[in-house]
Amino acid sequence: MYRYALILPLMAAPALASEDIPDQYPQSVLYEKPVQVIPNVYSAIGATAPPTYENAGHNNNLSFIVTGDGVIVVNSGANYALSKALHDEIKTLTDQPVKLVINENGQGHAMLGNNYWTEQGIDILAHVDAAEEFEANSYQILEGMKGYARDNAEGTVAQGPTITFEDSYTIDMGEMHIEVLHLGPAHSPGDIQVWLPEQKLVIAGDIAFHERMPPIFADTCTSCWLETWETAFEPLGATYVIPGHGHPTNMPMVRKGTYDYLTYLRGKIGEHLENGGSLDDAYYVDQSPFAHLDTFEELATKNAGVVYAEMEFE
Numbered sequence: 001m002y003r004y005a006l007i008l009p010l011m012a013a014p015a016l017a018s019e020d021i022p023d024q025y026p027q028s029v030l031y032e033k034p035v036q037v038i039p040n041v042y043s044a045i046g047a048t049a050p051p052t053y054e055n056a057g058h059n060n061n062l063s064f065i066v067t068g069d070g071v072i073v074v075n076s077g078a079n080y081a082l083s084k085a086l087h088d089e090i091k092t093l094t095d096q097p098v099k100l101v102i103n104e105n106g107q108g109h110a111m112l113g114n115n116y117w118t119e120q121g122i123d124i125l126a127h128v129d130a131a132e133e134f135e136a137n138s139y140q141i142l143e144g145m146k147g148y149a150r151d152n153a154e155g156t157v158a159q160g161p162t163i164t165f166e167d168s169y170t171i172d173m174g175e176m177h178i179e180v181l182h183l184g185p186a187h188s189p190g191d192i193q194v195w196l197p198e199q200k201l202v203i204a205g206d207i208a209f210h211e212r213m214p215p216i217f218a219d220t221c222t223s224c225w226l227e228t229w230e231t232a233f234e235p236l237g238a239t240y241v242i243p244g245h246g247h248p249t250n251m252p253m254v255r256k257g258t259y260d261y262l263t264y265l266r267g268k269i270g271e272h273l274e275n276g277g278s279l280d281d282a283y284y285v286d287q288s289p290f291a292h293l294d295t296f297e298e299l300a301t302k303n304a305g306v307v308y309a310e311m312e313f314e
């Protein structure tokens, strides 16, 4: 690997992620201190790596919008400690109270910190499918998180959303007009997008990945994900994208890391199926054009197997 040789001269560039970069904010349980993406919109960027004790499960983006009349948080993080740490950061930036928390989907790192916020009487908004997914799996994901986060898991109790929606949920708060959207099936049940049409910024959730390989789950429909992308996500016309994972960027970059990857992998698996290839060999289709992405080693072969199982019956 010549990764270090490539990265060291670039270390001064702020918008570069690598799973080899250790904790960026040792004073806090957060992996990185929140950065201001555009005026009044901030994000604490998670490690582009699997969850570990060292990153405390902060391996996705925890964002917030300072509206002028209250703060809206997107994602409660993988545990109580992360929610509290994010709240501490918010308090150093504004006196406005947090008024709503939004969960990007039903995964642990979107929802497990919820009980920190509900303890303070703050509502949690999520898509109805995300609520169901969390409800069904909360015991398992809570125990899984306790396994790696250890003392950082303290205080965490599984708490689902207090408000759910199906298609969209509009918020006008302070100077901000915010549309919380479910554009269609993507990475996991109940994926939502937080769209600021006036600022042309989307907090995309897990429809969009950057700098790390997207994981494809057994219940992920990759053809649906691509369709949602083409028919609804790309047409938003976002200038700024805060992806589910990786640094804030723009549409061409998340298209490369997500849409182009899914299209490429489906192409390779499709060819393999046409040639009568088996599942055993499908794991090893060539994914080298995406080998530079973080979590490649953990996910590439798994993704290939899942896409094979999906495409076998198309």
Ligand SMILES: [Zn+2]
Pocket (backbone or CB within 6 Å): 060, 107, 109, 206, 244, 245
């Ligand atoms: Zn995620």
